[in-house]
Amino acid sequence: MQVNDQIDFVRQHIKKNKLRVFMTILAATMGTAFLIVLASVGFGIHDTLRNEILDNRLINQIEVYSSEMDLAKVEKLKKREHVKAVVFRQSVSINQQSELDGFIGSHNMTVTEFQEEAKAGFALQEGRLPENEYEVVVGNDFAENLIELNTVDREAEPSTYKGSLIGKQFTYKMGLYEEKELFPEKITLTIVGVAKEPAKDWIMDFNIYADAAIMPDLTRIFTSHVDDENSELFYGNVNVYAENLENVTAVSKALKDEGYSVYSIADQLEQLDVFFLAFKAGLVFVGTIAILIASIGIFNTMTMAVTERTREIGVMKAIGASPKLIQRLFLMESAWIGILGTIIAVIISYGVSFIANMVLPIIVSAALGEEEIASMDITFSIIPWQLVIIASAISITVAMISGWRPARKATKIDVIQALRQEL
Amino acid sequence: MIQVQELTHSFKIGKKGKERQVPVLKGLSFAIKEGEIVSIVGRSGSGKSTLLHILAGFLKPDAGIIQIGDVRTSAFSEAESAKFRLDHFGFIFQNFQLMPGLTAFENVELPLKLAGVAKKIRREKVQQLLQLVGLTEVQDHYPNELSGGQQQRVSIARALITDPPIIFADEPTGSLDSETEQDILLLIQSLNKTRGITFIIITHDDTVAETADRVYKMHDGELTEGGVGHAS
Numbered sequence: 086m087q088v089n090d091q092i093d094f095v096r097q098h099i100k101k102n103k104l105r106v107f108m109t110i111l112a113a114t115m116g117t118a119f120l121i122v123l124a125s126v127g128f129g130i131h132d133t134l135r136n137e138i139l140d141n142r143l144i145n146q147i148e149v150y151s152s153e154m155d156l157a158k159v160e161k162l163k164k165r166e167h168v169k170a171v172v173f174r175q176s177v178s179i180n181q182q183s184e185l186d187g188f189i190g191s192h193n194m195t196v197t198e199f200q201e202e203a204k205a206g207f208a209l210q211e212g213r214l215p216e217n218e219y220e221v222v223v224g225n226d227f228a229e230n231l232i233e234l235n236t237v238d239r240e241a242e243p244s245t246y247k248g249s250l251i252g253k254q255f256t257y258k259m260g261l262y263e264e265k266e267l268f269p270e271k272i273t274l275t276i277v278g279v280a281k282e283p284a285k286d287w288i289m290d291f292n293i294y295a296d297a298a299i300m301p302d303l304t305r306i307f308t309s310h311v312d313d314e315n316s317e318l319f320y321g322n323v324n325v326y327a328e329n330l331e332n333v334t335a336v337s338k339a340l341k342d343e344g345y346s347v348y349s350i351a352d353q354l355e356q357l358d359v360f361f362l363a364f365k366a367g368l369v370f371v372g373t374i375a376i377l378i379a380s381i382g383i384f385n386t387m388t389m390a391v392t393e394r395t396r397e398i399g400v401m402k403a404i405g406a407s408p409k410l411i412q413r414l415f416l417m418e419s420a421w422i423g424i425l426g427t428i429i430a431v432i433i434s435y436g437v438s439f440i441a442n443m444v445l446p447i448i449v450s451a452a453l454g455e456e457e458i459a460s461m462d463i464t465f466s467i468i469p470w471q472l473v474i475i476a477s478a479i480s481i482t483v484a485m486i487s488g489w490r491p492a493r494k495a496t497k498i499d500v501i502q503a504l505r506q507e508l
Numbered sequence: 509m510i511q512v513q514e515l516t517h518s519f520k521i522g523k524k525g526k527e528r529q530v531p532v533l534k535g536l537s538f539a540i541k542e543g544e545i546v547s548i549v550g551r552s553g554s555g556k557s558t559l560l561h562i563l564a565g566f567l568k569p570d571a572g573i574i575q576i577g578d579v580r581t582s583a584f585s586e587a588e589s590a591k592f593r594l595d596h597f598g599f600i601f602q603n604f605q606l607m608p609g610l611t612a613f614e615n616v617e618l619p620l621k622l623a624g625v626a627k628k629i630r631r632e633k634v635q636q637l638l639q640l641v642g643l644t645e646v647q648d649h650y651p652n653e654l655s656g657g658q659q660q661r662v663s664i665a666r667a668l669i670t671d672p673p674i675i676f677a678d679e680p681t682g683s684l685d686s687e688t689e690q691d692i693l694l695l696i697q698s699l700n701k702t703r704g705i706t707f708i709i710i711t712h713d714d715t716v717a718e719t720a721d722r723v724y725k726m727h728d729g730e731l732t733e734g735g736v737g738h739a740s
């Protein structure tokens with residue numbers, strides 16, 4: 086029998102029992118749609134949490150802590166395998182003030198190595214990187230924190246610096262928080278570059294980025310005023326950047342083994358991913374139960390179909406239809422139920438998912454009366470193509486399996502008995 | 509064409525544990541030549557239908573050899589048997605056994621579909637054959653919209669459509685009135701003459717037996733030649 090004739094044959098049979106087949110498809114659709122929508126919630130929550138964690142941080146960044154971090158150690162870190170860059174930032178820990186053209190502000194001095202920063206993704210919005218110890222790059226929001234001196238004490242809205250920063254010189258002073266007066270020593274710095282704005286708009290970058298060459302000057306000023314052995318001018322933090330995401334775990338594990346305290350987003354994400362993998366598998370499992378229930382319907386429908394057509398099957402066999410062909414015709418029928426049910430289910434699931442993502446945040450924020458949640462950008466339901474594939478595979482396989490026994494039964498029909506049946 | 513040796517078959521009857529064997533065919537041996545019309549007569553329950561079922565491959569005999577042409581069909585598997593039927597046999601049943609969901613045309617077409625013949629060729633052949641059996645007018649009728657005689661013609665056309673060398677008929681005129689019966693018998697005879705088809709007809713109707721070249725009588729599980737055949 087030619088394939089198109091087989092399809093024709095199956096179609097004719099389905100037409101004869103439209104209502105029954107329709108109800109069976111409906112059950113298969115509901116089961117599959119339930120599976121997809123249920124699992125899509127797992128995907129949605131996972132995605133939301135991932136985005137929340139990733140935030141502004143870099144996925145291949147590993148924060149490294151050590152009680153005695155120094156340049157020698159940093160150099161050693163740089164030479165490790167799979168390490169792209171090691172950024173050693175040291176920030177001034179005392180009170181600071183900058184003054185530029187009659188505007189003053191408090192900006193944090195961070196000493197770093199620009200070469201490594203560039204490798205790790207530090208970029209400028211304008212200007213260039215410093216070339217000597219008195220040239221600096223300022224954060225993108227530096228000007229926001231520069232307030233006109235004679236408006237400082239007034240009630241009115243203080244006006245901030247609006248002009249261009251490149252090429253401008255400003256004076257930088259340090260002092261102790263517990264003393265009213267700053268140290269008298271001034272350092273004059275030239276702005277040669279402005280850093281790119283941070284990825285998230287709620288993060289402000291007021292920093293002054295300078296090369297490590299400026300450290301001796303700052304230390305001299307500090308020690309001339311403070312002679313406490315224990316107090317330090319700088320506190321440092323080290324970020325190691327792995328070459329790529331796959332290496333993060335290996336690198337951070339190696340560092341941990343050597344006694345460093347280590348924190349990386351990737352580690353946290355990995356735990357999250359493992360958890361959600363199990364969670365999603367659980368949801369798929371629960372959804373599969375719904376499909377299994379629907380499969381009882383398919384089994385019933387196909388068994389009925391075979392019983393009803395016993396005589397016809399007998400005639401077909403008598404004329405010379407092979408048992409294989411009979412089996413295939415019935416399997417095609419149950420597969421068709423499964424396939425059509427799946428297609429409709431996928432369409433419905435995307436619809437439900439879309440509506441859920443639109444409506445649920447509104448309902449939740451209205452119920453809780455909090456704006457924060459609405460602005461938190463929650464995705465309730467995501468249907469990735471992998472989920473569609475998994476659900477389709479489960480649904481169609483289950484349909485075929487439940488059609489298997491009835492189809493076998495059809496091949497076993499005894500010709501003589503079947504021909505004896507009355508019309 | 510058909511050679512049968514020592515064909516034996518018995519049925520198990522009774523409840524489980526208390527079954528007993530009822531022998532139906534007790535070592536039949538006979539031969540049927542190509543182009544013959546052979547009829548098998550005998551009392552009800554004598555085993556005529558059982559013999560036909562075994563020859564057709566619907567039923568496996570307990571013992572014995574059936575050879576059709578050069579092929580030993582008694583050794584066939586179920587699938588082989590089905591394939592062989594499609595190519596070599598046609599069937600005419602007492603109660604026609606048409607597919608209720610198919611029109612006269614589609615019923616005749618069915619064996620060609622099973623054989624995988626292309627649609628265009630199918631149409632032509634079916635049309636031709638419907639003309640031969642005189643059913644062109646009612647080709648789009650469903651079986652329940654046809655008279656008994658018309659239904660039997662449809663089933664004859666269906667049996668003929670694959671040009672089989674052998675046609676088995678189990679009481680082909682059993683549900684027809686005597687006039688229609690005559691029509692059908694004439695059709696069978698002419699097909700036998702023009703196409704050289706071998707017919708094996710089971711009947712307990714003497715009129716039918718008379719059209720046969722030879723008549724076998726089934727009695728007590730044994731087959732004896734002779735009787736009312738027109739050649740005798």
Ligand SMILES: Nc1ncnc2c1ncn2[C@@H]1O[C@H](COP(=O)(O)OP(=O)(O)OP(=O)(O)O)[C@@H](O)[C@H]1O
Pocket residue numbers: 519520521532550551552553554555556557558559712
């Ligand atoms: N499936 C079966 N199980 C048990 N016994 C059977 C079976 N089929 C037939 N028989 C028995 O075998 C014997 C022969 O039956 P068969 O149908 O061949 O008779 P028949 O000659 O065709 O009769 P009729 O002329 O009434 O059609 C009968 O006694 C019947 O009871």
Ligand SMILES: [Mg+2]
Pocket residue numbers: 556557558678
């Ligand atoms: Mg009989």
